Each structure stands twice: as structure tokens, then as C-alpha cells.
Amino acid sequence: EEYRNFLNDEKVKYLRNKTNRKRVGGFTTLVDGGTYTLGPAIEQRELPPIPALADYQLVQQLKLLKLVAEEVNKTRKSRLNCWERESARTTGSKRSPEFRQNVIRRYQRKSSSGKSVKCQVLDEWTTLKAAEDSIIAAHIWKASTRGKDLAEFGLRERDVNSARNGLFLTKGIEDAFDCQxxxxxxxxxxxxxxxxxxxxxxxxxTIEGSSPPKNFSDVHQRPLICPPDRLPFRRLLSWHARLTLERRKEHVPVADYTSEYDMSPGRSRASLDPITQAIDDMVEPGEDASVSGEF
Known part of the structure; x- marks a missing residue:
């Protein structure tokens, strides 16, 4: 209702100004606070000064701006949530063998004999043959996006196929990650x-692909095995975590959980609950979006 009234007010102002215009050849256009008539000569007629807003009008406009900002934020979140779209998920037949080898090499998941590999969570040896179907080189930011919107995180479109955008996960864990x-x-x-x-x-x-079989309760809070100098893109993991916890907040066992996404450098750390603190720690001191250190 406030937005409709705002538009009506603007329409009345526009019609009033349009009625008072005077043409001297050429055409007329509005620029900022005055009317400029273009023709053989250019002349300007100033409009009457706009009266100051009353307090209640200012409050109304501030409320409107807040609503617009909230709507923009919701739209942005939806646009940057590639995991909620079924079409963004990559099937096994579409996965790149080269990407798989790069991920295995980056996180040092292959045995010295070269005959077996390990999931980054379960961390148990699996033969190469068995691992073809049970352990997946998963894209964090989905491959089907072709890197669209990665610029929002300081990355390039081609970084979608960087090994740092990958995780080597048992199939059931990868599926659960994609489903948030x-x-x-x-x-x-x-x-x-x-x-x-x-x-x-x-x-x-039971986690699909685990052998011997394990439940998700067995891996809750288990570490993601990474060499110290070879972490994945943490800003992407942080964004995924925020959206996941927001979507599943009724299942999160932290009473004061908050999922507000704040990109500002001056976050107030003292007011953060443990989970939000864990997310923020993931993306500092800022190298998370770096593309250095690639193979």
C-alpha cells in the first residue's frame, strides 16, 4: 500500500510538470530538477523548489527503502543459490575425468601405489575401481553454472573448474551437500x-557409498582432510553454509543461531553465536577468494 501511494504521488508530480512545460522547437526532456528544451536554442526553466519532507513522509520513505533492500537481498540470495536448483546438479556421466584427477592430486587423496584413494571425510582407502562410483569429485559451485556469478565472490568464471572448487567426497555426502x-x-x-x-x-x-556402512551421525563434526596449504575456496563453502543453515535452522541445535550474511569488514565478532563465528572464521583473513597457488 505504501509503495502504491508512493507511485501515485510521483505520477501526480510528473503530470503537473508535463502540463507546465513550454516547447520552443525541438523536443523537451526532464533532467534532474529542471526542464531542458532542445531546439534552435537551448533554454532552461527551473521548477519550483521541492518542499522539505515532513517527518512522517521521511519515515514512510525510509520504510519503503528498507522493503526494497530486503527484496533485493532475497533476490540476490536466490540468484546465488545454485544448490537449490535441481538443474544445476551434475550427474556422474557429465563429470570431467581431468577435474577428478586434479581434485585427487590437490588434496593428496591417492595412495603411493596409485591403486586406491580416500574420501576427504571418511578417510578410508578404496580401490580405484570401487571409487569410480562411490567417491565423487564434487564441484562446490556447481559445474552446470559454467562459473556464472562467481565474480560475486572475487573469482573468475573459469575457476568453476579449478581444483579449489572441488571436494573428494563419498557419494552420499556429496548428495547431502548438494541438497543443503x-x-x-x-x-x-x-x-x-x-x-x-x-x-x-x-x-x-546410511551414507551411500560408505564401506563399511556408516551413518551421518558417524561423520557429524568430522574434519575435512586437506593439506594445510591446499584448502578449497572457503568463501564458497561459507556461502553454502549460510544458506544451508538458514534453510535447515529448525534442525540446528544452537538456540541463538543467526544466518545473516555480512560481507562488511567490520563485523561485530562479540555478538556472534558459535556457528556464525565458525562461518566467519572460514573466510578470514581474506585469502579465501584468492586464485593463487593453483597447479
């Missing part, structure tokens, strides 16, 4: 990323 049922947080004390089961309804379920 699990995410990765940063344990500041231990200095490592950990898997967080955000959807408590899957805790008792």
Missing part, C-alpha cells in the same frame, strides 16, 4: 574445516 543437508564449518581451535550435519533427520541414515 550438510555443510562445512571452520573449527577455530583445531584450525580445520569440519562437516556439519544441518538436517538432523538424516543422522540415522
Amino acid at each position: 543437508q550438510v555443510c562445512f564449518l571452520y573449527n577455530h581451535i583445531q584450525g580445520q574445516l569440519i562437516l556439519w550435519v544441518a538436517d538432523s533427520t538424516i543422522l540415522s541414515k
